Amino acid sequence: MTLHKYPVTIVDPREYPEHFNLIDVLGAWKFCSEGRNGRFELRVLITRSKQQVNKARCNLGFGVFKDEGIDDFIETRNGDMQHILATVAAIAVNxxxxxxxxxxxAEGSTPARTRLYQREIAKVIDQLPPALAIYGLVRGIHGGFIKFRRGVNFDAFLLLKY
Structure with a gap:
């Protein structure tokens, strides 16, 4: 299954100076969702906290870009959710x-979004390049990251190369 991806443009991380004292912006991209509710500019950011102990772990975030920044709670309802997620996934893999x-x-901005991402990952997990792995976070007393598998409810995800 090959999913349509939107064309992306690299954004200069210096567009986000308000974040520089707390995080490092390691990568930034933009693309547009176009559908039944109009055109929305989306931004993808890969960041790392300056106070973080594990310097290998970065955060992948995305959302609709508005004058005041990126809003990851907006639902475009453009009918192109799979295209958006395929575009974000391609950025992550690259x-x-x-x-x-x-x-x-990566973690959804709401539990419902995290479940949505889990369902979409489950659809394509068998097509993941062999050098990549996805782990899911299970929170709780005996929680932690485990290899992604269907039928487990995860709270967040970790993508890495072997």
Missing amino acids: FLAEYPELELY
């Missing part, structure tokens, strides 16, 4: 190809 020593952490 980033890890360039920086194989890093890991990408």
Whole structure:
């Protein structure tokens, strides 16, 4: 299954100076969702906290770009969710190809979004390149990251190269 991806443009990380004292912006991209509710600019950011102990772990975030920044709670309802997620996934895979020593952490802005991402990952997990792995986070007393598998409810995800 090959999913349509939107064309992306690299964004200069210096567009996000308000974040520089807390995080390092390692990569930034933009693309547009076009559908039944109009055109929305989306931004993808890969960041790392300056206070973080594990310097290999980065955060992958995305959302609709508005004047005040990126809003990851907006639902475009454009009918192109799979295209959006395929575009974000391609950015993540390309980033890890360039920086194989890093890991990408991703979590939905709401539990419902995290479940949506889990369902979409489950659809394509068997098509993942062999050098990539996805782990899911299970929170709780005996929680932690385990290899992604269907039938387990995860709270977040970790993508990395072997």
